[in-house]
Amino acid sequence: MINQETSTSIDLVQRLRKGEAGAYQKIVDQWQNRVFNFALRYSNDQHFASEVVQKTFIQVFEKIDQLKDPSKLKSWLYKIASNNCCSEGRLKAKSNYTQLEEQNLHTLDLDTPAKRYEKAELKTVVEEVLQQIPDEQRQVIIMKEYEGLKFREIAEILGESENTIKSRMYYGLDAMRKILINKNLSKDLYHE
Amino acid sequence: MNREKILDYLYGEMAPDEKVVFEKTIAINAVLQKEIDEFQMVREYLGQSKDQTGSPIQMVVNAPVRRNLWNRWWTVAASLLLLLMAGKFLDLRVTIDQHQLSIGYGNLQSVSVDPNLELQQQYVMLGKSLGDLQSQLASYQEMVSHPEQTLPSGQKVDMRELAKMVGNMVEKEQETTENRLAEKILEDQQIAIQSMAQGLIRYWDEQRKNDLQMINTGMENLVRAVQMNSQDLTQFVNNTQQNY
Known part of the structure; x- marks a missing residue:
């Protein structure tokens, strides 16, 4: 179909x-x-x-x-x-990062200034963390998380097996998890 | 094994029956539960950046024109036709036979490349031929820039005289045009003046008639008044004489 x-x-x-x-x-x-x-x-x-x-x-x-x-x-x-x-x-x-922050100023946001600041900080942290992991893991995470591609599709695009892609995804997420925990960013803080 | 299943579970790519089994495993495995929770947390952080989108600073991509092969062949054909037409005027000759492509003009020796030679020799020949052609074109350019030219009919022409002659023709034509324009303006002016004069004459004629009529009426009134005054005067005199 x-x-x-x-x-x-x-x-x-x-x-x-x-x-x-x-x-x-x-x-x-x-x-x-x-x-x-x-x-x-x-x-x-x-x-x-x-x-x-x-x-x-x-x-x-x-x-x-x-x-x-x-x-x-x-x-x-x-x-x-x-x-x-x-x-x-x-x-x-x-x-x-300057350019991304400049772009944020143009988006309509009804949050309070404090909340807005907190969100912007969080975004910056996530983007920083994403930049710290290896290129091939970052690529897979972006394709999966933001482009919504299936593991099969990512494997086809990158010319690798589906298992390799899942492996990169796993190690990528794991690396991000460790960095975030080291930064003391817990789930509770995120939900505050 | 768990690694792939964790990802399939997190991203909803697990078959429903497999999902049921996996959830039972999670329920009895605290380490697996913790791992999945922490991965879920990372995903939530990543989700924070989901609206972090934009578009290119400028529209940097312009649609180029993609010509198909048919169009390209027509371009080649048009170029050849142009070359042949130019050749007709410039006495340029392009000869294609079974083994050679020759390009030349006038009485100068033509240049050629023999495709039967080795590739390297062909390159050498082509380089030499192009060099010869370049010098021929340079001499042609010099010839064209010379003030005295010979037409294909053999007639000699001095380009300076020709330019002067053309200049005179243009000037004469311009003068004639100006004269014609001036004549037309004069004619139009005359028509306009005549029309205006006729109008004035008609007006004056009418005005004169009116004036005459007015004068006549005035005169008649004056005569009548004088007559009346005369009668009154006679009566006044008579009355006065009677009183004195």
């Missing part, structure tokens, strides 16, 4: 292969925010994420003929984005 997203992907890939510029624009519109957020969580750097978005969509355009199964557009796109995150990560320094 083909779902709506898959059938749209097949249609867009076929149209792009025929040379329709409109199809390319639709792919960009549909996926650029997800790719951006994926890269942003991976790097915690907006410029890094923008670079990854740009490179990813240029490669999508250039290599669309290499996509054997058009229904796998989503996995293929994440694979390119993931590779770009790794290659870009080797070139650039990580972490720029």
Whole structure:
């Protein structure tokens, strides 16, 4: 049974292969925010994420003929984005928290200033902790937690077995658990 | 073994019957329970950052134009046609036979690459040929920039004289146009003046008639008044004479 997203992907890939510029624009519109957020969580750097978005969509355009199964557009796109995150990560320094804090100022929040501050602090801590674990574990956690991909899909994207992916996920979560406990951030504090 | 099951359980990827069995195991295993609770805590922390999303600073991706092969062949065909047309005017010659591609113009020697040679030799030949072609083009450029040119018919033309002649033609045409425009304006002005004069004459004529009528009426009234005054005066004189 083909779902709506898959059938749209097949249609867009076929149209792009025929040379329709409109199809390319639709792919960009549909996926650029997800790719951006994926890269942003991976790097915690907006410029890094923008670079990854740009490179990813240029490669999508250039290599669309290499996509054997058009229904796998989503996995293929994440694979390119993931590779770009790794290659870009080797070139650039990580972490720029200032930009994320600036962005927070623009979001509508009805909490009290104290609560807002507490939430922002917590987010910063989580992002810091995420940056402390190895790249391959972070990548899997982001894909699972934020992109909502199945273990099978992540395995397909990263070209690894499902067991390897689960193993990375487990060690990633475990590493985060230890760091958070060392920081004395208990569940009680979080629920205060 | 537990590692995979913990993850499947945490992320809801466990089959329902397997989940029931696993939950029974958790209930009797305090260590496993603690591990799952702590992993759940990490997930809750991660969830805090879920709304931490944005969009690219700028729309950095523009849709490039993807040309298909058919379009590319048409481009090549159009380029060849253009080259052949240019060749017709510039006396440029492109020769393709079974073994050679030759490009040349005028009476200069053409350049060629023999595809039967070894690849390296072909590169050397191609480099030499391109060098020759470049020098031919340079000499052609120099020839084109020379003030005296020879048309394909053999007729010699001085480009400076030609430019002067064209300049004179343009100037003359401009002058003629200006004259025509001035004549038209004058004609229009004359028509407008005539029309205005006729209008004035009509007005004055009407006005004159009215004035004459008014004068005549005035004169008549004056005569009548004088007559009346004259009668009154005669009567006054008569009356005065009678009294004195």
